[in-house]
Amino acid sequence: MQVAVIGAGITGLSAALELRVRGAHVTVLEAGSRVGGVITTLRRDGFLVEAGPTSLTTTPALEHVIDMLDLEPVRLSPSAAAKRRYIVRDGTPVPLPSDPVSLVRTRALSASAKLRLLREPFVQAVRSPEDESVASLVRRRLGDEIVAYMVNPFVAGIYAGNPERLSARHAMPILYHAERRHGSLLIGGMKEAKARAGVVRRRGITSFRDGLHTLPAAMAAALGPRVRLRTRLTGLAREGDGWRVQLDAQGAPEDRYFDALVWAGPAHALASLTLPPEARGALAPAMQLRHPPLATLALGFARRDVTHPLDGFGVLCPEVERRTVLGVLFSSSVFEGRAPEGQVLVTCFIGGERAPALGAAPLETLLPAVLEDLRTLLGVRGTPTFVHHQQWPHAIPQYELGHEAVENGAARAEAALPGLYLTGQWRNGVSLGDCIAQGQATAARVMAER
Numbered sequence: 001m002q003v004a005v006i007g008a009g010i011t012g013l014s015a016a017l018e019l020r021v022r023g024a025h026v027t028v029l030e031a032g033s034r035v036g037g038v039i040t041t042l043r044r045d046g047f048l049v050e051a052g053p054t055s056l057t058t059t060p061a062l063e064h065v066i067d068m069l070d071l072e073p074v075r076l077s078p079s080a081a082a083k084r085r086y087i088v089r090d091g092t093p094v095p096l097p098s099d100p101v102s103l104v105r106t107r108a109l110s111a112s113a114k115l116r117l118l119r120e121p122f123v124q125a126v127r128s129p130e131d132e133s134v135a136s137l138v139r140r141r142l143g144d145e146i147v148a149y150m151v152n153p154f155v156a157g158i159y160a161g162n163p164e165r166l167s168a169r170h171a172m173p174i175l176y177h178a179e180r181r182h183g184s185l186l187i188g189g190m191k192e193a194k195a196r197a198g199v200v201r202r203r204g205i206t207s208f209r210d211g212l213h214t215l216p217a218a219m220a221a222a223l224g225p226r227v228r229l230r231t232r233l234t235g236l237a238r239e240g241d242g243w244r245v246q247l248d249a250q251g252a253p254e255d256r257y258f259d260a261l262v263w264a265g266p267a268h269a270l271a272s273l274t275l276p277p278e279a280r281g282a283l284a285p286a287m288q289l290r291h292p293p294l295a296t297l298a299l300g301f302a303r304r305d306v307t308h309p310l311d312g313f314g315v316l317c318p319e320v321e322r323r324t325v326l327g328v329l330f331s332s333s334v335f336e337g338r339a340p341e342g343q344v345l346v347t348c349f350i351g352g353e354r355a356p357a358l359g360a361a362p363l364e365t366l367l368p369a370v371l372e373d374l375r376t377l378l379g380v381r382g383t384p385t386f387v388h389h390q391q392w393p394h395a396i397p398q399y400e401l402g403h404e405a406v407e408n409g410a411a412r413a414e415a416a417l418p419g420l421y422l423t424g425q426w427r428n429g430v431s432l433g434d435c436i437a438q439g440q441a442t443a444a445r446v447m448a449e450r
């Protein structure tokens, strides 16, 4: 069986590897000139920068790939300090509580918000609407302050999103099911997270000595000449039991026949394809998914120019604190080998739903405002020794209220068009771990149905 996987991001590569293992003849068609999609590691001036995603949560699906590709020897665990996470409260980074004692003592929350947290398991569960925003669900059970100081920055950290617009059911399924199944966000959340993650999640986050791009590079190496770069899918049409695809192969048109087709590209890119009419209608909600622009700004400083100990994963900024940055990752404190001796590397996230214009703003506009944040939050003096600015015009799909229409439409398109499989960050979770899992699951579906 000949299967084409469209897109060599982490989802497409995961699907392709699994298809190969299960005995299919697989070809990966990638529009760009490199594999990995948004995973963008670069080395310059002694710094190792992740200009896109910065770390992977350890999941069973990831462990499977690491074992298969023998990547354990080059794998990195985070420093012990990375367990500490800060949020900004009244203009100052404050460590988030990690146990009941630190919860009682923390300055991150007022006394009344702490009481709300302790009382939450006893709050009567109501029959909540099927589709409710993340903010509304948490506000009902925990009040406004937890939404403003916990949920808002957390959602900015994962989705660069707005909790008032994101669907609890689709964007934060752990919270949604916690209330429905266990009657409590705190107790149910812990039980749901444990049940989903299995034991491996205890290892926390992962990266590699040479950065995250090690993973897609090793996946592509294992697939060898089955990966074709600079080859863009432009259209598809049914032919017999399979698919005739139109390609733009380095500027030259080409068409090929495949028995099955796995779309692992972003949802917004579906709009540029010539599709069968059934698919175009059903996939309209997916094509209209919002992907607000986001920028990452990696900055190096001499260690002596930063007052803050940078003893943690990073700091998130609640919207009410009115900062330019959504958050700052203490990159050289989390994984070793990210900055030269005597220097530190921080990575700032700017834009998203909170400030889309800043996500697309030029460096000249951004840098002074970001430096001002770093001066007040982290006591940074002097000028950066290293700067890398990266824009993501379509960063992360927002699973907003009504996301059901995206999911139902994709399922309808697949049912109407046998042999077409749709997967990627826009369907079953945006994290790298979720993308690996759904790539593998899609490959299993292809093999089971053909």
Ligand SMILES: Cc1cc2nc3c(=O)[nH]c(=O)nc-3n(C[C@H](O)[C@H](O)[C@H](O)COP(=O)(O)OP(=O)(O)OC[C@H]3O[C@@H](n4cnc5c(N)ncnc54)[C@H](O)[C@@H]3O)c2cc1C
Binding pocket: 006, 007, 008, 009, 010, 011, 012, 029, 030, 031, 032, 035, 036, 037, 038, 039, 051, 052, 053, 054, 055, 056, 057, 231, 232, 233, 234, 264, 265, 266, 269, 294, 296, 392, 395, 396, 423, 424, 425, 426, 429, 430, 431, 432, 433, 435
């Ligand atoms: C700035 C940023 C930071 C993030 N941080 C984290 C993090 O720290 N941890 C985490 O777990 N997740 C993070 N995420 C989310 C995660 O990185 C993504 O959700 C995930 O990498 C998406 O993978 P994908 O393969 O589905 O899509 P993509 O990486 O977008 O890959 C899709 C591929 O399809 C190709 N393509 C598109 N159209 C066509 C076509 N017509 N023909 C052929 N090929 C095509 C593209 O060129 C691309 O290579 C972050 C995302 C961003 C943008």
